[in-house]
Each structure stands twice: as structure tokens, then as C-alpha cells.
Amino acid sequence: MPADRFVDQLNLQIGHEFAAHQQYVACAAYYDLLTMPQMAGFFYAQAMEERGHAMMMVQYLIDQDAQVRIPGVAAPQSEFADVVAPVELALDQERRVTAQINELTKIAREEYDFASDQFMQWFIKEQVEEVATMSDLVTVVRRSRDNIEAIEDYIQREQKGEAADPSAPAIAGG
Ligand SMILES: [Fe+2]
Numbered sequence: 664m665p666a667d668r669f670v671d672q673l674n675l676q677i678g679h680e681f682a683a684h685q686q687y688v689a690c691a692a693y694y695d696l697l698t699m700p701q702m703a704g705f706f707y708a709q710a711m712e713e714r715g716h717a718m719m720m721v722q723y724l725i726d727q728d729a730q731v732r733i734p735g736v737a738a739p740q741s742e743f744a745d746v747v748a749p750v751e752l753a754l755d756q757e758r759r760v761t762a763q764i765n766e767l768t769k770i771a772r773e774e775y776d777f778a779s780d781q782f783m784q785w786f787i788k789e790q791v792e793e794v795a796t797m798s799d800l801v802t803v804v805r806r807s808r809d810n811i812e813a814i815e816d817y818i819q820r821e822q823k824g825e826a827a828d829p830s831a832p833a834i835a836g837g
């Protein structure tokens with residue numbers, strides 16, 4: 664069995680991942696309304712990744728015979744000052760999640776919960792990628808804030824979506 668402290672914190676993290684999903688849907692809808700299909704598609708895909716993270720955590724708890732407690736989530740931000748704001752918010756969110764993932768890993772180690780420590784390793788790598796992706800995107804969107812087509816071209820050129828990762832943890836419900 665995983666450590667109780669880890670189980671409690673991982674259940675909270677499921678809420679953070681679903682909150683990230685909701686936030687990215689809100690970002691995607693904002694860009695879709697501006698007729699920026701590339702940025703909208705990018706955020707719809709990010710939203711699905713966040714849902715995937717939550718469902719990996721659900722599957723892990725089930726595999727470990729631990730209690731699953733799906734948290735409620737606060738409403739995301741849906742209105743933005745300009746095309747830069749959603750990406751800045753996304754970068755802040757990814758940095759916050761990185762700190763949460765690190766804290767979960769720390770708890771697993773403090774509790775000598777080696778299986779949970781190992782489970783967290785994939786998320787550590789994932790957060791490095793997500794922070795790097797959003798950080799690059801903040802740079803591009805700030806530079807091209809008055810040239811929406813340049814932003815759209817960048818996404819089409821540089822963000823082709825990720826291939827399936829065979830090392831990724833299993834997702835509850837397939
Ligand atoms: Fe995530």
C-alpha cells in the first residue's frame with residue numbers, strides 16, 4: 664500500500680490536473696472565438712493531456728488498492744485581456760504544477776514509498792517538457808502579439824502534437 668500521506672496528496676493533485684484541463688478548455692475556447700484555430704487546437708490538445716494526467720493518477724490509486732476521492736474544481740479564468748494572457752497564465756500554471764509534482768515526490772521519499780516515488784518520475788519529465796513548451800510559446804506570443812497569423816504559423820510549424828509515449832503510465836478507463 665502507498666503511504667497515507669501520499670494517497671491524500673495524490674487525490675488533491677487529481678483535482679489540480681482536472682482544474683488544468685478546465686483552464687485549457689477555457690483558453691482553447693477563447694482562441695477559437697478569435698478564429699485562431701491553431702492556438703485553439705493546441706490548447707484543446709493540452710486539455711486532453713491534463714485529463715490524461717488525472718486519469719493516470721486515478722489508475723495508480725486503483726492499482727494500489729488505495730481510496731480514490733475525486734475533488735471538485737474551481738471555475739477557470741475564461742476572459743483574457745489579450746492573446747498573450749492565456750499563455751502567460753498557462754506558464755504560471757505549469758510552474759505551479761511542477762512544484763506540486765516535486766512535493767509529491769518528496770512525500771513519497773520521506774515515507775520510503777518507493778513505488779510512488781517511481782510513479783512520479785514520469786510526471787517530473789513531463790513537467791520539464793510542459794514548462795519548456797509554454798515558455799517558448801510565451802516568447803513567441805509576446806513578440807507577435809499584433810500579428811495573429813505569425814502566432815498561428817508558429818503553432819502549425821513547431822507544435823505538431825506528441826507521438827504516443829510508451830513509457831507513460833496507464834490511464835483509468837483505457
Ligand atoms: Fe498535468
Ligand SMILES: [Fe+2]
Pocket residue numbers: 683713757760793
Ligand atoms: Fe500540464
